[in-house]
Amino acid sequence: MNSLRYEAPSSLGDAIALLARASGTSRILAGGTDVIVQMETDVIEPELVVDIKRIPELRQIAVENGAFRVGAAVTGMELTDHRAFCEAWPGVVDGVKLIGSMQIKGRATMGGNLCNASPAADSVPALIAAGAIARIAGPNGTRDVAVEDIPTGPGKTSLAKGEIIVSFLFPPRPARSGDAYLRMTPRTEMDIAVVGVGVNIVLDAGGVCTAARVSLGAVAPTALLVKEAGAALLGSRFDAPALDRLAQAAGAACRPIDDKRGTKEYRVNVAGVLAKRAALVAVERARQNPTGRSI
Numbered sequence: 001m002n003s004l005r006y007e008a009p010s011s012l013g014d015a016i017a018l019l020a021r022a023s024g025t026s027r028i029l030a031g032g033t034d035v036i037v038q039m040e041t042d043v044i045e046p047e048l049v050v051d052i053k054r055i056p057e058l059r060q061i062a063v064e065n066g067a068f069r070v071g072a073a074v075t076g077m078e079l080t081d082h083r084a085f086c087e088a089w090p091g092v093v094d095g096v097k098l099i100g101s102m103q104i105k106g107r108a109t110m111g112g113n114l115c116n117a118s119p120a121a122d123s124v125p126a127l128i129a130a131g132a133i134a135r136i137a138g139p140n141g142t143r144d145v146a147v148e149d150i151p152t153g154p155g156k157t158s159l160a161k162g163e164i165i166v167s168f169l170f171p172p173r174p175a176r177s178g179d180a181y182l183r184m185t186p187r188t189e190m191d192i193a194v195v196g197v198g199v200n201i202v203l204d205a206g207g208v209c210t211a212a213r214v215s216l217g218a219v220a221p222t223a224l225l226v227k228e229a230g231a232a233l234l235g236s237r238f239d240a241p242a243l244d245r246l247a248q249a250a251g252a253a254c255r256p257i258d259d260k261r262g263t264k265e266y267r268v269n270v271a272g273v274l275a276k277r278a279a280l281v282a283v284e285r286a287r288q289n290p291t292g293r294s295i
């Protein structure tokens, strides 16, 4: 067993330097609800753990040019307690609220949910549907990357050595916009998604869909942005044919596995059904938001 070095720097620069210089296995620790479980079960044996919770810019929820910027180490409870964010992005909050128990949400973060890179991570399809952009800082500077480009496979991300996700920028919320995230699990509590669907839409004054993003989780090695599913809704009033086209496109994008939670066929079918339901929740929220949400 290797000895473990624990560091809790209070600056982003120090955290990056520690990770960039590390010679053995290292891990960032945000809430630790994945990392500590993996250490306890010997899935990983890091020599360095860098706790990022003392770094101010990772812990803030701020408004920037009319848009929310949420620190990557803001906990689920902090986010779900933020009234203005909950009003602007209820679908993202749907996803975060589903992460574990209240105790888990008191620790767990969206940065950790994304970078643990489980295909079934609950906040990720909602972040992708929202069009959230991750700000990444590392030894070579800062870059902004769409959330869908970060997971590359189960347990794998496109982050380079020493890179840390600092925050997520959500686009400004126009009038008549709404989002939703729904998941299907065999149990009602503390289970992993068989399918998760995030939908984010904008309506015009006549109720016609002018923008739509649809993302699926747990049906492929990474969460997917399904452009065809969004396109199926464009120009529609969410009538039955448009919803059928959405379900068809969602099912067609799935590349699921068979496991004890469900067969491939079951997952494909559920993806279509959930996509329709999530779209209808998003539309209802958009209709309740005729003037846009003030931030």
Ligand SMILES: Cc1cc2nc3c(=O)[nH]c(=O)nc-3n(C[C@H](O)[C@H](O)[C@H](O)COP(=O)(O)OP(=O)(O)OC[C@H]3O[C@@H](n4cnc5c(N)ncnc54)[C@H](O)[C@@H]3O)c2cc1C
Binding pocket: 027, 028, 029, 030, 031, 032, 033, 034, 035, 036, 037, 052, 072, 073, 098, 099, 100, 101, 104, 107, 108, 109, 110, 111, 112, 113, 114, 115, 116, 120, 121, 122, 123, 159, 163, 164, 165, 166, 190, 191, 192
């Ligand atoms: C009982 C239980 C129930 C759970 N239920 C659910 C559930 O229903 N849905 C669900 O999606 N998940 C669930 N999880 C998994 C876990 O809680 C989530 O994935 C959580 O969001 C992880 O966040 P964290 O801050 O604890 O991550 P950590 O464990 O701290 O980190 C996870 C990974 O991300 C990396 N990382 C963390 N932050 C950053 C960053 N800012 N930049 C770069 N890399 C980073 C770490 O190095 C590590 O590899 C559950 C876990 C437990 C123990």
